[in-house]
Amino acid sequence: MKELVVISGKGGTGKTSLLAAFASVAKGKALCDADVDAADLHLIMDPRIKERHDFESGHEAAINQDMCTQCGLCRELCRWNAISEDFNVDPIVCEGCGVCYYFCPEKAIEFPLKNCGEWYLSETRFGPMAHARLGIAEENSGKLVTLIRKEGKKLAEKENLGLLLTDGPPGIGCPVIASLGGATATLIVAEPTVSGRHDMERVVELAAFFKVPAMVCINKYDLNPDMGQAIEVFARERNVTVMGRIPFDPVFTKAMVQGKTIFEFDDRSDGSKAVKGIWEKLEKDLKIS
Amino acid sequence: MIISIASGKGGTGKTTVATNMAVSLGGDVQLLDCDVEEPNAHLFIHPEINEVKIITTPVPEVDMEKCNLCGKCGEICQFKAIVVIGKTVLPFPEMCHSCGGCMEVCPEKAITETGRELGVIERGSRNGLEFVHGKLRVGEAMSPPLIRKVREYARPDALTIIDAPPGTSCPVITSMKGTDFVLLVTEPTPFGLYDLKLAVGAVKILDIPCGLVINRSDMGDDKVKIYAEKENLPILMEIPFDRKIAEAYSRGEMIVDVMPEWKEKFLELYHQIEEMSFHKNH
Numbered sequence: 001m002k003e004l005v006v007i008s009g010k011g012g013t014g015k016t017s018l019l020a021a022f023a024s025v026a027k028g029k030a031l032c033d034a035d036v037d038a039a040d041l042h043l044i045m046d047p048r049i050k051e052r053h054d055f056e057s058g059h060e061a062a063i064n065q066d067m068c069t070q071c072g073l074c075r076e077l078c079r080w081n082a083i084s085e086d087f088n089v090d091p092i093v094c095e096g097c098g099v100c101y102y103f104c105p106e107k108a109i110e111f112p113l114k115n116c117g118e119w120y121l122s123e124t125r126f127g128p129m130a131h132a133r134l135g136i137a138e139e140n141s142g143k144l145v146t147l148i149r150k151e152g153k154k155l156a157e158k159e160n161l162g163l164l165l166t167d168g169p170p171g172i173g174c175p176v177i178a179s180l181g182g183a184t185a186t187l188i189v190a191e192p193t194v195s196g197r198h199d200m201e202r203v204v205e206l207a208a209f210f211k212v213p214a215m216v217c218i219n220k221y222d223l224n225p226d227m228g229q230a231i232e233v234f235a236r237e238r239n240v241t242v243m244g245r246i247p248f249d250p251v252f253t254k255a256m257v258q259g260k261t262i263f264e265f266d267d268r269s270d271g272s273k274a275v276k277g278i279w280e281k282l283e284k285d286l287k288i289s
Numbered sequence: 290m291i292i293s294i295a296s297g298k299g300g301t302g303k304t305t306v307a308t309n310m311a312v313s314l315g316g317d318v319q320l321l322d323c324d325v326e327e328p329n330a331h332l333f334i335h336p337e338i339n340e341v342k343i344i345t346t347p348v349p350e351v352d353m354e355k356c357n358l359c360g361k362c363g364e365i366c367q368f369k370a371i372v373v374i375g376k377t378v379l380p381f382p383e384m385c386h387s388c389g390g391c392m393e394v395c396p397e398k399a400i401t402e403t404g405r406e407l408g409v410i411e412r413g414s415r416n417g418l419e420f421v422h423g424k425l426r427v428g429e430a431m432s433p434p435l436i437r438k439v440r441e442y443a444r445p446d447a448l449t450i451i452d453a454p455p456g457t458s459c460p461v462i463t464s465m466k467g468t469d470f471v472l473l474v475t476e477p478t479p480f481g482l483y484d485l486k487l488a489v490g491a492v493k494i495l496d497i498p499c500g501l502v503i504n505r506s507d508m509g510d511d512k513v514k515i516y517a518e519k520e521n522l523p524i525l526m527e528i529p530f531d532r533k534i535a536e537a538y539s540r541g542e543m544i545v546d547v548m549p550e551w552k553e554k555f556l557e558l559y560h561q562i563e564e565m566s567f568h569k570n571h
Contacts, residue, residue, distance in 0.1 A: 008299075009327050010299065010300060010327055010329070011298065011299010011300040011301075011327075011455040012298060012299045012300010012301060012455075013300060016480065037456040037457050037458040037487075038297050038298055038299075038455065038456050038457060038483075038484040038487060040298070040479075040480040040483055040484065043479045043480060043483055058367070059367065077389070077393060079387065079388055079389055092462060092466065092494065092495070093466075095386055095388060096367055097367055097368075097386055097388030097390055098365065098367045098388075098390065099365070099388050099389065099390040099393065102365050102390065102394065103393070103394075134457075134458055136457050136487055136490040136491050136494060137457065137458070137459075137462045137490075137491050137494050137495075138458060138459075139458065139459050141456075141458045141459075142430065169456070170299040170300075170326075170327070170455055170456075171326035171327055171432075171454065171455070171456075171460075172326045172327065172425060172427060173326045173425060173429070173430055173431070173432045173460065174430035174431060174432075175458075176326075177428075177430050191539075192539055193538055193539035193540075193541075194329075194332040194333075194539065194540065194541035195304065195327075195329035195332055195538075195541075196539075198327070198329060198332060199327040199329070202326075202327060202427055205427045206427050206428065209427055209428045210428075220535075223532075223535055223536060223539050224536060224539035224540065227539055227540075248535075250508070253478055253508050253509055256478050256479050256480060256509075257478060257479060257509055257510050259479065
């Protein structure tokens with residue numbers, strides 16, 4: 001099975017709109033939303049949730065005040081200053097390292113497993129989908145990304161689908177690293193701005209670091225064609241395949257407002273035509289169809 | 290006072306608001322770019338960098354001459370960052386959260402700490418505005434420790450503006466926690482609204498007063514405004530879509546440079562924030 005992961009470095013360049021568009025034309029695929037801390041793909045896919053699971057990961061310390069003698073050892077050892085002067089653990093600051101729990105001479109610290117969110121297996125009008133919701137202010141997004149991609153692959157295998165389309169998170173940190181490992185290829189959605197270029201260069205470097213073949217397309221190309229060209233030149237220098245240019249087109253926003261993919265909303269718009277071209281090239285390059 | 294600028298959804302205009310507000314204000318102002326995965330503020334501020342520091346986080350190093358293979362280090366480690374395999378101890382520095390537990394627990398005092406590079410912090414200025422940002426090393430997974438280091442540059446006597454990363458998980462929380470006001474930049478689209486709700490949830494957990502900036506305010510629908518009204522979230526500024534703004538942004542120019550009339554609006558935005566956080570604290 002092949003997996004295409006759409007990432008961008010910079011947020012808001014159009015990853016999800018593009019992935020949704022691909023989903024509406026790709027044959028035989030499952031979908032996966034790996035942007036677990038601000039997941040948006042479901043807003044277009046309108047999934048019918050068939051399975052719902054808790055995501056438990058990591059632990060969190062809590063001090064039992066009845067047993068605590070306030071000796072202060074935990075406060076001394078905690079490198080995050082998560083324990084207050086009156087010996088309460090701030091759950092937002094607690095890293096879950098367990099050092100206080102391990103060393104407490106009174107065994108006054110509990111260290112239960114933490115619920116960090118939920119993940120779902122769903123059915124959509126374009127095929128099965130695995131998605132998740134990381135609890136607000138929670139940690140372990142990388143682990144949830146790894147889990148949801150694994151579940152996405154299982155969904156595809158179960159129905160004999162040859163392709164998993166994965167919507168990745170922005171940035172270059174832990175959830176992005178978790179999105180890339182073992183992927184067949186990644187499509188980087190760039191925008192022709194100074195920040196778009198800067199962020200794309202870093203994410204190209206990241207893909208190379210993890211040896212995932214990278215491709216790039218440029219959204220809102222006409223906003224700054226010189227910058228767009230500079231991005232394409234950089235891409236070619238780094239052996240990143242240039243997949244195409246998408247013009248600035250309000251069709252993206254209009255389709256999103258109606259919960260539709262751009263092809264469903266207006267498949268003859270300039271934006272749709274450009275994305276169609278990119279998809280056809282993807283099918284050919286990845287030998288999917 | 291510390292104002293953090295966050296969003297939930299990426300690409301809504303955090304950096305635009307942070308940089309334009311920072312340069313519009315006079316006096317002792319500092320801009321800390323805490324989006325260390327993809328820092329962008331410097332592309333608009335063009336600071337003269339005069340300090341570069343490599344930032345590391347402590348990770349264990351084992352002296353095998355002293356180690357008796359008791360395995361306590363692997364037992365305490367919650368992150369599978371150190372394991373005893375056969376007759377040796379293998380640390381996995383990239384998994385390590387730097388809690389120091391293995392070093393503390395080792396009965397033979399065989400573990401010391403060395404550093405794993407997280408990235409760099411650069412500090413500089415432009416026209417009296419102090420500028421600091423962190424740049425996560427490509428391949429490094431953990432951004433919060435670097436973000437904490439950037440935040441250490443906040444001076445209590447200055448007005449500090451923090452450009453936060455997108456999302457609602459640990460990097461964002463690390464950037465917002467303990468700040469006096471959160472300005473949430475959103476766009477009036479279904480994605481913008483959904484992610485805004487998550488961001489508002491995070492701000493509520495942290496119990497920080499907040500307000501909204503709606504960017505490209507004429508492009509989507511009116512659901513963000515309806516939500517804001519229902520939740521009593523003040524809309525402090527609206528920036529309509531203007532191709533001139535978008536093109537200037539693409540070249541690394543700030544709104545206040547190409548359309549100087551906006552300077553007054555960013556000042557007004559700051560005054561509203563000042564008033565709201567004053568009421569909260571008095």
